[in-house]
Amino acid sequence: MTMTKNERDPIDVHVGARLRLVRTSRRLSLEELGRQIGVTYQQIQKYETGSNRISAATLYRISQLFEISPTFFFEGLTSQGETDEAATPSPEVVQSSLALGRIPDGEIRHRLRLLIDALAPSRDN
Numbered sequence: 001m002t003m004t005k006n007e008r009d010p011i012d013v014h015v016g017a018r019l020r021l022v023r024t025s026r027r028l029s030l031e032e033l034g035r036q037i038g039v040t041y042q043q044i045q046k047y048e049t050g051s052n053r054i055s056a057a058t059l060y061r062i063s064q065l066f067e068i069s070p071t072f073f074f075e076g077l078t079s080q081g082e083t084d085e086a087a088t089p090s091p092e093v094v095q096s097s098l099a100l101g102r103i104p105d106g107e108i109r110h111r112l113r114l115l116i117d118a119l120a121p122s123r124d125n
Helices: 010-025 030-037 041-049 056-066 070-074 091-101 106-119
Strands: none
Touching: 010 041, 010 056, 010 070, 010 091, 030 041, 030 056, 056 070, 091 106
16 A cells, blocks of 8 residues: 555554543543653544554553553454444443443442343344
């Protein structure tokens, strides 16, 4: 894939969107995230829009901060580096999953999952 100098790489845009999703789901401001990883809030904005590429080291630090796998940022990409809309969960699904993951008690997480399954409409209908 050939890109011009000012064109944003779709992978960088996707990774930035996933960063914004996890940052906002954790209710962390641009400034606070920047402070915690040692960059300005403007740099975080550039990461989130895909204007600037996130280095592997920075992406690793961010994943450690949010206690998620670095692969989270690449989920929903095709082998060609494009976003697969059908395979990409909605922001609500991702936020709910991240919230469930923050619950320390495994038994409570399990019971909440059972409750969600009970409330969800059956696929057979």
